[in-house]
Amino acid sequence: MAVEIKNEKEKVILVGCQLHDDDERFEYSLDELASLTETANGMVVMQMTQKRERVHPATYIGKGKVEELLRLEEELEPDIIIFNDELSPSQIRNLSNQLSARIIDRTQLILDIFAQRAQTREGKLQVELAQLDYLLPRLVGQGTSLSRLGGGIGTRGPGETKLESDRRHIRRRIDEIKKQLKTVVSHRERYRERRKRNKIFQVAIVGYTNAGKSTLFNRLTEAGILEENQLFATLDPTTRQYVMPSGFTVLLTDTVGFIQDLPTTLVAAFRSTLEEVTEADFILHVVDSGNADYDNHEKTVYQLLDDLDVTNIPILTVYNKKDVKHEKFVPSTPKSVLISAFDSSDLQQLGTVLQNDLKKEMESFHTLLSPTEGKMLASLKREAILEQVEFREDVEAYECSGYIPREHPFYQQLCNDKEN
Missing domain, CATH: 3.40.50.300 (P-loop containing nucleotide triphosphate hydrolases)
Known part of the structure; x- marks a missing residue:
């Protein structure tokens, strides 16, 4: 029997704090946060903004705005509240103590999208490493809120069990990922070196x-x-x-x-x-x-x-x-x-x-190639910018001119031909 799985979007309130007079840039930043939320399968139901000289050290936004956010939460019943800057551990703790919805910031949202998008083993390891590095100093900051993360935006990647584990376990996992990444990265480096050797x-x-x-x-x-x-x-x-x-x-x-x-x-x-x-x-x-x-x-x-x-x-x-x-x-x-x-x-x-x-990044060349040098001519067509190829009957050779990378194996030979 087929079972229909509903993938409902989470209701989200966005919160931004404008520190400068550039209204257009701030508005765009909030629009971008809304796009990021949509990409993470969230639905924005309200945006709240405040102009301040600096963010509030304890709650990011001022006390009055926190109270306004509480009233909005009661009215709209959002699943999650996303802040437009990276929150400190203490800000997350203080906001979580006053609000019922999950609290995440712009950084955690981006990390969550990366966790959705990663396809390769290297990509998944890199995202998990970034998420654990982000979470480690915030374990105390989020306190008991970690135990009620039951899936959704900001919770993908390492998974619930890792989020609930202690710092020692997370540090151990970070070390494991770094070791695995060293192996994967060395493969990538060898591949790059091979490309370089092949010029x-x-x-x-x-x-x-x-x-x-x-x-x-x-x-x-x-x-x-x-x-x-x-x-x-x-x-x-x-x-x-x-x-x-x-x-x-x-x-x-x-x-x-x-x-x-x-x-x-x-x-x-x-x-x-x-x-x-x-x-x-x-x-x-x-x-x-x-x-x-x-x-x-x-x-x-x-x-x-x-x-x-x-x-x-x-x-x-x-x-x-x-x-x-x-x-x-x-x-x-x-x-x-x-x-x-x-x-x-x-x-x-x-x-x-x-x-x-x-x-402009290459060296020009002009050379004559005999009909027996067909392999070299074929290489030049692929590995150089060949602008002229003409068979000259008077010398029974192909007259070739164009541009070649300085690192190419034929570079020295062609430049000597040009000088001659």
Whole structure:
């Protein structure tokens, strides 16, 4: 007999504290929190905000607002109350003592979404490590509230039994995860080293979450990975071959989306995954041109790239979703291209622009190859940007010119031919 399982959404009240005069940025931050809540299968029934010079050290919002929140709780009966900043252990304890609904913060919500999205063993381990690092100092802060977590937003990942266990058990589990991750990370590093030895040019796609990175990645590589109009639809990095207009083949990697106030525990846990970006030869920075806050999205991505010490890798900005471009959109960098990932002519244009940018990172060559050097010619078509191939009967050889990465095995030979 089939049993219908109802996946009802939890009712959520959002609480934000505005510390600055930038109303537009604060409103967007709350809208983003609402989107995160929806992604985690929650339904926002009310938003409460307060302007303060600084957050209240004991309860985040002031005493009057806590009383107002109590009245709202009685009226709306929410399952959960989500705060728009990271709460301290004492703030969680004090709020939990006064309110009946579960109390979580923005960080725990993001961690929860990552727990839903992780597919690979490495991703699941990384999320669990980040959640346990977050929970450890808050065990005292949440007190008895831990025993009444019965599932729902903010409770996925490590699971109820781990949340109820003591600090020693959690520390032991953290040590176990770190050991397991060392093994997984070493596999990833060996894979990266093999790619480097093979001298394959690597391009990483980065950008704010929901900018359209996975859609663009799928259109360029026909990879077929998940595309959703949700935050953090992609969590585990995926690498595929992408053939450029000239035939030059690169490895394209789709990475996890960035977000404002990305929890430091996540940045630390996902270090090995984010190193896919640090090891790239070139970066495509995808920006949603239809989002009103696109400028802050760009700044957030650049800040995180700085945190990862990614400063010397060339970047091409790809302004995506031109069909729904925001009315106030203005490109912030001349080194950019405006496209729609669903437009094939735009993708061709992107390939051409990317190829021209890659040429600036390579060395030009001009050489003659005899008909017996067919293997080398085939390699150049795949591993270099070959602009001219013409058979010259007067010398019975192929005249070839183009651009080649400086790390390529043929680089020295071709440059010597050019000098001669």
